[in-house]
Amino acid sequence: MGVTSKIAPYGGVPTLFVNGEPQVGMAYITYFQENNRYEDFAKAGYNLFTFATFFAGQTINETSQIKPFSPGIFDVKGQEDYTDFDRSVEQILKACPNAMIFPRVNMSLPAWWEDENPDELNDTGYGGNRRRACFSSKLWRRQSEEFLLKLIDHVEASSWCDHIVGYQIASGNTEEWFSFDQKGSIGKASRERFLEWGGDVSDEVGYRQFLSDIVADGIAYLAGVVKARTHRRLAVGSFYGYTFETPFWQSNHMGLRRLLNCGDVDFLCSPASYMRVRAPGRDWPCMTVLDSLKLHGKAYFVELDTRTHLSKFPKDSREGSTVPGTYEQPIWLGPESPEVCRWILRANISRQLTHGYNSWWFDMWGGWYASPELMVELRDLREIGASVLHGTDRRSIAEVAVFIDETCYSHLPDGRALGYRIAAANRDQLGVCGVPYDIYEISDFEAVQSNYLACVMLIPAMTADMERALARCKQADLPVLVVSQENPDLTTNALREFYADCGVWNWCDTDDVIYASNDLVAIHAATAGKKLIRLPQLQEIVPLLPGGESFTDDVIEVELEQYETRLFALKS
Known part of the structure; x- marks a missing residue:
């Protein structure tokens, strides 16, 4: 065989x-x-x-x-x-x-x-x-x-x-x-x-x-x-x-x-x-x-x-x-x-x-x-x-979904700058606002939209599939933030305000990089100083890199150097 x-x-x-x-x-x-x-x-x-x-x-x-x-x-x-x-x-x-x-x-x-x-x-x-x-x-x-x-x-x-x-x-x-x-x-x-x-x-x-x-x-x-x-x-x-x-x-x-x-x-x-x-x-x-x-x-x-x-x-x-x-x-x-x-x-x-x-x-x-x-x-x-x-549940814990239609670029004969500004560059702000997100092609919208508290739609050019998804959001009362030619640039403040209105959990508000799952949370520091990571519930926290003694809390408070990364295990 x-x-x-x-x-x-x-x-x-x-x-x-x-x-x-x-x-x-x-x-x-x-x-x-x-x-x-x-x-x-x-x-x-x-x-x-x-x-x-x-x-x-x-x-x-x-x-x-x-x-x-x-x-x-x-x-x-x-x-x-x-x-x-x-x-x-x-x-x-x-x-x-x-x-x-x-x-x-x-x-x-x-x-x-x-x-x-x-x-x-x-x-x-x-x-x-x-x-x-x-x-x-x-x-x-x-x-x-x-x-x-x-x-x-x-x-x-x-x-x-x-x-x-x-x-x-x-x-x-x-x-x-x-x-x-x-x-x-x-x-x-x-x-x-x-x-x-x-x-x-x-x-x-x-x-x-x-x-x-x-x-x-x-x-x-x-x-x-x-x-x-x-x-x-x-x-x-x-x-x-x-x-x-x-x-x-x-x-x-x-x-x-x-x-x-x-x-x-x-x-x-x-x-x-x-x-x-x-x-x-x-x-x-x-x-x-x-x-x-x-x-x-x-x-x-x-x-x-x-x-x-x-x-x-x-x-x-x-x-x-x-x-x-x-x-x-x-x-x-x-x-x-x-x-x-x-x-x-x-x-x-x-x-x-x-x-x-x-x-x-x-x-x-x-x-x-x-x-x-x-x-x-x-x-x-x-x-x-x-x-x-071998964790029992390695699925995403994100409460926000980001969508894009891959076919939108065909509607932009000379749209490289616009495509980059809306689709590529905005990932930077999405990645440092303290909220995990999932990211999909719009053809999967119907299959997953009910799993999330909020959506962000990246729209370099409007398409029929995107129009249908926006209409579905309205019908389902699903909050949506539209990023388009009229509103092309995201900011971390705007994202946090939108997420707060939607009841989305914010893990950190200091523009550092946060990665989180059911079993892990990590912080990669954009700046030096004291950082607070807020957990959705009281958990046992085990420092992995660097190692350390475990403790139980719903907040991780650390003093970090610029660009330092720390990784923790989370145990319910």
Whole structure:
């Protein structure tokens, strides 16, 4: 039969199971294999790993022209080469013999295929670069399928196949299904396919939405290919659904509804938000509609490429790895303070554990976490994750739901600024007002609206589904705060006032980051000083990080340094 993996409910949230056992959803990956820290993470208790593999050696980011970090399997026509794939698996198994591995498979096609199929490419390349494959192309999909099947067959024939517990399928710019042309993947194939789907040449809104739907359809199709070839034994997922992080139709990420309803896609992934350039003292929200994923039984993995005081520019980790002048901005470096770095890692996992999702530490160029102090922190966080995993109720305790309609961006032909202002930027205030919230795509409104005391509607452009939801709120006497072109900017004061009028519990009123669940509460301090966390009831409180003696109260009072994070267990 071989190894099996699946996503199934456990403690009320979608959870990864391998061979019938629930797993701690914390993994490790690096791009530069020569700088890997597999052994460090194995010693810290990690046994879930992933690595990047590439069908082709073409650039993985058209805007920076960075190349893949290992040779493409299919770079030479008719001569596939799995040497680097096999070596990566063997490196992991050497460090962790019981490793469970789900490779990230970048299916972007080789140059020889694109040269042979000019009609299957986008009309233009980004910034004058070569033209790349169009996601609407049937031949692109067929070739991707052929290569994917060859890789799976290679894995299934290997001696270590039972260590491969799933696949993350990837393609497009930065491996995240963004178009290579950065215009939505527009080409001869997209125009023809739109008409085949029943589109009208005069329907610009419909065409813009189609460009996302066809990408989601391709992901669903290729996930089905993996499912069929592995006899539905393994979990399959993909980057997709950046509804808030890339709030414009050209991103191709506004077809998530198709994947939510696809039985072949088990998990979805994204990095943590880059909002505010990952500033300490702020919430790092999900890029996607997390609670719609959970509602539909999909697990979510956040990519924690969290920079530390040990982070370097890639050119300093591998000579010649980048084009001069690229990847040399401050965002590629972390805080200078090792202690602040530890607190940020703690905040990352506190968010994960209180929100019911999974993660991998993305040690991009290698060595970002290579200090005893950081590895002790990462060990402790995984141990807490293991203890929380078996909690009886890991469901959200949020009393507020935030909704957005992914199709609204198709109504904004040039609406990047507006989409960012309403959908992306307002997550900052939502994350520091002291009130947990859940976040959904509007198509799930009817299924969940009765679970909440209040709603926040983010509306860059009005849609029929959003109008129906607003009418339903009025009928049900459900308080709603509308954020639209007329009222585009949230403030913490406005949110707290609205929540207070609705009877929503406020955990903290000092604009610090609060994460809370049935069993945990954490605070990540935006400023130094005395902080009060108000609990909804009298509870036993156990300091976890840092540790301490338990006490019973309905208030946690702590004196914190700026950016400090503390995590507590709650016991009724």
